[in-house]
Amino acid sequence: MTVAALIVAAGRGSRAGEGIPKQYRQLQGKPVLARTLWALLSHSGISRTVVVIHPDDRDFYEEAIRTLPSPSWSILPCVHGGETRQDSVRNGLEALATLNPEIVLVHDAARPFVGPDLIDRAVEAAERWSAAVPGTPVTDTIKVIGDQSEVLSTPDRSRLRAVQTPQAFRFPQLLDAHRKAAASDLHSFTDDGALAEWAGLPVHVFEGESDNIKLTHPVDFQEAERRLKGEEMTCVTRLGTGFDVHAFSEGDHVWLGGIKVPHDRGVIAHSDGDVILHALTDALLGALADGDIGTHFPPSDQQWRGASSDRFLAHAVELVRKRGGIVDHLDSTLLCEMPRLGPHREAMRQRIAEIAGLRLDQVSLKATTTEKLGFTGRREGIAAQAAATIRLPEVSA
Known part of the structure; x- marks a missing residue:
């Protein structure tokens, strides 16, 4: 509706x-x-x-x-x-x-x-x-x-x-x-x-x-x-962290930060495989002490097959607000050799801000390689880590 x-x-x-x-x-x-x-x-x-x-x-x-x-x-x-x-x-x-x-x-x-x-x-x-x-x-x-x-x-x-x-x-x-x-x-x-x-x-x-x-x-x-x-x-600040990884597969694009990015590979994933949005979702759920993305959107549930990951992040933000809380800041780091984050960074920040209902200055995105070490260095997959800061009403013991 x-x-x-x-x-x-x-x-x-x-x-x-x-x-x-x-x-x-x-x-x-x-x-x-x-x-x-x-x-x-x-x-x-x-x-x-x-x-x-x-x-x-x-x-x-x-x-x-x-x-x-x-x-x-x-x-x-x-x-x-x-x-x-x-x-x-x-x-x-x-x-x-x-x-x-x-x-x-x-x-x-x-x-x-x-x-x-x-x-x-x-x-x-x-x-x-x-x-x-x-x-x-x-x-x-x-x-x-x-x-x-x-x-x-x-x-x-x-x-x-x-x-x-x-x-x-x-x-x-x-x-x-x-x-x-x-x-x-x-x-x-x-x-x-x-x-x-x-x-x-x-x-x-x-x-x-x-x-x-x-x-x-x-x-x-x-x-x-x-x-x-x-x-x-009576508000208290909480910090949560998240991490997500997907292996590359055949394809011509990847989804990152809610944006479709052209690439010579795709990813193996139950949903659209957006590692940035998945990591941010887990960071918010961690700050709430409310499980992880698999708890709320289990891979065994076929309704999430190919699902757009903006739904996951929006759900986590809504859980914060239903608890009377405020999302203060979202921060994520992309780990990969390719694709490059730079040309798409601002579009991703804007899209994440829209999904979460935040100002642009409340969303941070960074990227790094792993100096050709590990699975990301060998270009076998892509990963992201994230942190989220929220405020929740304090509950008396």
Whole structure:
């Protein structure tokens, strides 16, 4: 399934107090929007992201993008919002129409704590039901009141849910619903789930997250600051190493660092035999103390025959992020007489950065010969070693 994310960041956020729009305010040195974007960009299931902004906020937006800890290759050009939130979402959907993703997640810029598990559930809910919203149980008793503040009814709170974002939809159906509402001159829906209901789509509720708070009032920002300070104080750094080797065979190319490199030999391998990506994958798994590449992708499993190794590295990166961790740096050294790394180094670094969701300066590649010693010196095969540095939340004993 191709999944796109649409972040609504065109509001003014007046309830958050005086100052710049809340989505651009700083939380522990980073704009709220940057934190929200990173939560979505770092999820391996999301292929493209579009942000809808207020026309006056271009400078704020560009500054937020510059603070992201990874290349912005998956972010489409920003889109200007409309008079209402509904108009803004429709503008974002129209911008995604040329890509025609199968699923779209609509998310508020002011919810920077959206977690990978919630995103997983959103995608699964859209696949299953076509229109779904995350919700959390209501713990307070709710009263419906009249014009004179008299109680009219008390709903059964076991059947009530407080709705969050990301809200998840099959893209064509949500776009069609928005177009129908605009054609009917309806512009006041503040929730895409409600608009989908109006359009006749059955909308389901899946499990939300209590931590997925929306920053609305000044006290919300104070609580978010306390939370981030606590998270940053309890992270520990881990280092993992990896090594991989493949023998040469007949062929006309090898895969290295996610790039197809012309060569007078191929390699014997169950997958595509990319020694650099395999070594990096093992380095990340080592830092997690979570087995090795053969544990997660056993050679005996035929589904991995000829598989592209970018899937292995992306999986390892996702495991780090599901543990609440951050990949800080990836480093690999290629050991061979031929082919030469130099002509392809920057393309490989860029490809690894894309797979792992890192900046280019967080990826290092080197190469060395073994002075014609050993199997690499005799040009019988190719090898790579790697190191990965990550940060994980510290777990008390």
